[in-house]
Amino acid sequence: MSRYDPSEIEPKWQQAWDEARVFEARRDPAKPKYYVLEMFPYPSGRIHMGHVRNYTMGDVVARTKAAQGYSVLHPMGWDAFGMPAENAAMERGGHPRDWTEGNITEMKAQMKPLGLSIDWSRELATCRPEYYGQQQAMFIDMMEKGLVYRKAAVVNWDPVDMTVLANEQVIDGRGWRSNALVERRELTQWFFKISDYSGELLAALDGLKDWPEKVRLMQANWIGQSKGLQFGFQTVGAPAGFETLEVYTTRPDTLLGASFAAISADHPLAKALESDPKVAAFTAPCRKGGTSALEIETAEKIGFDTGLRVKHPLDPSVELPVWIANFILMEYGTGAIFGCPAHDARDFEFATKYGLTIKSVFVADGAVEAPLTEPFVPMKSEPVQYIRGFAGPALQTGEAAVTAAIAHAEAAGFGQGVTNYRLRDWGISRQRYWGCPIPVVHCDACGVVAEKKANLPVELPYDVTFDIPGNPLDRHPTWRNCACPSCGAPARRETDTMDTFVDSSWYFARFTAPHATTPTVAEDAAYWMNVDQYIGGIEHAILHLLYSRFFARAMHKTGHLPAKAIEPFNALFTQGMVTHEIYKTTDANGRPMYHLPEDIIRSDTGATLADGSAVEVIPSAKMSKSKKNVVDPMNIISAFGADTARWFVMSDSPPERDVEWTASGAEATFKHLSRVWALSVRVAEMPLDHQGEGDADLLRATHRAIAEVTAGIEGFAFNKAIAKLYELTNAIGRASASTIAMKDALCILAQLMQPMTPHIAEAVWAIQGGVGLCAQAPWPKADPALLEDDTVILPIQINGKRRAEISVPKAMPAAEVEKLALANEDVVRFLAGQPIKKLIVVPGRIINVVV
């Protein structure tokens, strides 16, 4: 018979699955359902090893669950809107839609050979009107429920590209494409009211038991709940309308340490004072300042004394100066604070710079008040001695003092306890063409009006150009000009499109009814939701997952998802990256040059190019085009087949950790699969009536493998499942059992391999006479009676050190085991007659003798 030839068997079995429509998800009320989803890709045009790893993991789960009798939904789609398509159009001409659709075709053609158990009949792309039209319908529903609003917001404006930039697109204060100095502009933008759900999104994290703790913590930190006091200062000398100045603090217990009040440059009071040119001269640059993290971090604290005063709420005879300061954020709290330099690092720095009073409120327990050279900011849980407290006992924790101070303020009537969140509303406006149009119309008479649902989708016009900067929708008169949905008068379409995070915030729900003429269909959503297992990269730990959790709630509120789906992902798994060594040389000018792995000749001492010149080997890092440390999955598939690629990315490393791709590892995987093949051929050629030795042992090994591989897959320990498959293969290879027993073992091996390496599994299954498709065979069950050996080898420790071992029947009573152990000659020798203080027998595990 033939050698292992994946190029022959892989297409053959893929065709067999297609013809039998094995992977089509069907709503089957008789079966439990299982929805497994991998984060859908951006259609860049090429798949990479990270995709292979991500989708193989999902496929292993999907195939295992299907074999276990679940009705499985395992779909795939395309996160197809976004800037790369526009950039390609600007750089190379062409149209974003053609570029994107071409990439989808290409990538799908690359994914097909992987043999993933995907229901391609449910394929969707967010850039298609069938999808984004339903998104527009939901946007309108959300408007009606008060979840959408417009407000002026400060954005990063690139004056050359004439567009808004995300923070991450601003590099050192300049646009990442244009290199132009980025301005902060105030534009009217569309927002989703995610902040309505701050508390709920935080509280519900506790229920996400099958999410990584790390992700839940990151989300909790992002939402950023804080409890504090909001109160009004009486102002002195402020313009009309500013008789009180509202401030927010999480440390109301330090109120008697207040030495100033400070407001944001964006605060209404600051704006009211701007008629004074000196004020304007201060606030203008504050507002212009970049918003990148680096700039904020390195920005020096500067302030401007307005000359206004506020009265201390606990002692109106004390007046504090009001400053405008660059480190106060308008977006958080009330945009105004009181400064307590003694117990806040920022206030301390500010007060030191401008010579403001620094007055301690508390000192460490047992200490006395002394001038401070640095702020004293102990943990809130630490008890401290209050010397200027006004509520609660003198010695108390910060926490207790804050609670007491809030109670005091509420009783005295000058403030109230307030819970604040760091989470801001989600600004979704993008001044871009290649996104979902926001389905509203601006009418001179009616104002901002939602488009009629009957007119959806508001389709992107195809006839646009990208030769001049700015949003092509803005300069497309026939698209932009329209009739007001309310009064019918001439009006203008909104030209902003939605953030692409909107597209990815509900695709998981759309997969349950991908071609419906409503966003979802109640019966389908009820049957398939929630996603039982979601798999993707940790880079989406915060935004995508938080937005999706918000969107699921919004979809419930607007009647598009059942209540059970407000937390749409029951279990989340974040997989590690595929990494590779980097090969570097230096050119004549001293510049680094990187080389593709296939151009390298690797030896155990180092690496060279084909011409023999030495290459520096840099330790493994994420595959990236710029470092050229990439391995194209297509090359691996053509050299070794999809099963090798799939097996390799699942072996070696635990799935949550990075896995290093190595040529030797890929070859070794191929060799192993070849051995499985050869073994299968050898057994197929054995006479059917051949009797052998050790059928029972082989059966035992097989059932142990069933138990261990199943546990490995179910526990997301694919590397361990694969280790057990190596063991089973080796056990079958060494066995000289009867033909029937060998065939049975190989059929089980095929079934257990099927989730990882489905093609060779089908081939082995077929050769050994398995019935039907391996992919449709019920998952094997381990017989508990076959999992344990009759005899066990018990190590004997003396004082915790292993000194001997005995082999005993598993069921032997502890008293007899003791006797046997103490009679063991090694034990007798080591004991040398010393009296035994204690004897511990852990049945089936270990014996420890203490002397």
Next chain:
RNA sequence: GCGGGCGUGGCGGAAUGGUAGACGCGACAGACUCAAAAUCUGUUAUCGCAAGGUGUGUCGGUUCGAGUCCGACCGCCCGCACCA
């Protein structure tokens, strides 16, 4: 600064508080071969001829028994960060 994670052979990694190093890579040895490749068999934490000793970042603790639990420290990685 705040929050979190991780430190085990040459390498990736195993190990419900119970024989540390499963499985794989690499390396070494042998078989086959004129030879090489491929394949197969075996060895492979470390010191020691052996008996035996030592070993899971460091130091301490709990325990009959610690890679695993607790405390302190060192190192690396990740997330957030002027959030009042």
